[in-house]
Amino acid sequence: MRRAWTLARKEFRDLLRERSVVLALLVQFFVATFSAFLTVGLVGLYDPEASDSQPNALVAYVGPGGFDAFLDDAPNLRIERPSLAEGVAGFHRGDYAAVVEETYANETTERTVTLLLPESEIQTTLLVTQFKSLLRDYERSLREDREGRIDQTLIYVDVPAHPNVYYAFIFSTLLPLLVLTPIFLSGAITGDSMNHEIQSQTLSLLRSSPLTPAELIVGKLAMPVLLVPVQVALWIGLLRFNGVHVANTIPLLTFATFVALLLSAGSILVALHVRREGQTQAAYALLVLALFVVSLLLPREPLNLVARLGSGAADAADLVAVLLYGLVAALTLVVTLLVGRRRLARNET
């Protein structure tokens, strides 16, 4: 295995020489800053009512009264009560941020609230978000007024909790992406590196060295796989720097290494079978896609496992799951070594 290590060191020098590692880290850093910026939008998608940036706005209310009380209670909203025509004219002059029209026949019937809002202005998104929350409050108060007409007991849970609105997003979306991206890339570069040896016919040179096929494959795998926990650790460090504490660091890094090994070994298998460059990459991407879809059926699918580990919700079952991923990775490696030995020995390159 000393010889495999020599090959791995050469791979590492290649990576540095092509500055591809640096580039990869830069790209990931870019994605991270960028996604930090997008989070506002994404969190809006995730839990629209959680974002609490509320613009000061003047709103026109037209109607017999009801919803206006809720609008009045919002500290950032001021309301005026013009006629509908004046309200719409004021809306177009830019005086009113929105026109709210309420109509209903009498106290007991359904009420209709119609909102007129400016198209494609950022404030619209924030206003709609706030209106939604106010409308739900209004709905709740009306339901409670009419409780006698409803068979179901009205259960509302009120907690004055003010959690970090990004909490669920960070652990269930951002962290899994940050862990899985380097893993995917590590498989991709392993395949590329193997493919390059085949294409430029340097594989036969390597074959004539004292390296056994197994050592050759391990040497090719080692660097891309070992770089994964380093990158993930870097991410966890960056998150901590931003005040997000990721739990279970060691199991997370172990998990990342196992899956990287799984994909890298799979990637070598692909490269040994599909000799053409672009086709290797495309086949690898397809394979990963298929594996990912199938993995979603597992009781602890990768995204969820990362989320549970990172957030600290993990229990013993999750640790067992990590070990099982390791087992699958080991099996894949064994298959790759067996296939590789046959393929490389037959000099099918």
Add this chain to the structure above:
Amino acid sequence: MNRGALRIAGNEAARYVRFLQPRVLVAAALIGLLLGLSGPAVRERGLHPEAELYRVEIDPDSPLRPIVDSDRAFDVTEGVGLAFLNGRADLSILGENVHYRADDDRSASAARELELAARRWLDQALEDETDASAAFPIRVNIIYEARSLVAATPTTPTPTPTTAPGTNNTSAPQSQLVSRTGEKQLDLRPSQVEPPFPIRSLLLTFAYVVPLNFVSQLYAGSLLAERTRQRGLLLLSTPNSGAQILLGKSLPYVVATLAMSIVVTLAIHAGLVGFLAALPILAFGLATTLLIGLIARSPRELTFLLVATTVLFSTFLFLPAIFTQIHPVAFLSPVSIIISALRGQAITLGSFLYATVPLTLAALVLTGLSVALYREETLFAPRGLLAKLADAIHFRAPSRASLVGAGALAVPFAIGLELFLLIFAVTLNLRTAFVFFLMGGALVEEALKGLVAHAHITRSGRPAPPPLVGLLVGGGFFLGEKFALVFSLVGFNLLPLGRDALATFGIASSALLVFAPLLLHTVTTTLTAYGARRGRTALAWCVASLVHAAYNATVFLLLLPGVSL
């Protein structure tokens, strides 16, 4: 198109047909079977990375029991608070009382999630009620209408309500706003109200980009294989020109991309306008792939360059999500047009051209450079990426006069790269952002002009004297900028709001200020050209950028005296 190109295209396509050997088909069938079998189950299960994220301890008789059971995010155990006290649960529910730890983010998030889950569950439970006006007492209509506040057009006359306002019909009053002609969402429950953030339509347009990536990988891989195995040499020794060979090699991928984009257009109902707006996206994607395929030295470098450009390009396409409120920036991305087409909004010719022309130009420039690289001298030389780019630029702009055009064509790239700076700058505080953007913008512009100047000085047999190179390239860049400014004015009938940030456009308020940028670009490019002649391009680039940044800062402070930094 001639027969040589067609024959090469046929050969290229045949590679994939040959590739479809029995074992490949078997493998493909296996993957297909796997996906087909697991597909329905996966769809039913859905993607729930947040599953069992929160541990809840609940007493068996609690009325909240069905609520926690209805939400996958909860990992539920029965108990009366012991696990919570020991820190093994994030929430404890006793009867109707919910206990959580306010100082613990996970516990507080769990409480918040419970609040949301309760509302969802109640909405669901109320579905069966007979008295709908008690269970769902509110109906919501939302109408989005464009306001033209920026353009100094007279206020839109308000259409008088069609129903006579005097008649006080007490039976069932109808909303009068509903009759307006905006984009409408009618008859919603409060829970169904969604903010108009266009992220869903945005994600939909990625239907174009993801298949493009697959084609790109095959395309670039094939180009690289041609070079590493030197087969391209054989092709070049045939009577076909480099351009014909490239055309032939690219044709199958272009056809595949077109076919795929037609399918996508039909699938997402983007219509003809959406399809036309998608074309520059695909053209630019293929052009970058082509260039990368011709300059990358190894498969690994190829993968990284492809991944990097894909990410950057996707970011560019994502701009509308970030700068929703600044149309002149958002509409630099053709995706804005596709989104408008998807939402059935009217698109003016001006904004369509504004969104598509710069990207198309950039794609054409990259393609031109790639064709210039397809020569024996440059195709197989194991040289650096920048050296190859310089070769290609000089091949395209060999004469002194053509340097003007090269300078002008650098402008679309400058605008694109400065947008990335803008994205970064927005996350910083104002003062840092200002300095960052001034310096970054100067570095980008000087790099692009410097690359052209460097290519001329180092590659030309009889290079022009540096001041002349500076005048030609700098002047070309200046013309390009002014053209872009006029173009955006025409496209929007207004001064672009993002102009202050996009210093590229320069500020034309007096004759001196019109020509000051020309002087600036000439001087800085001259500096780089002198540096290139002495083999110190990088150093000269830094000096030129500092001069440029100092100029930008002066202009900003002179024109915006109110800004104190």
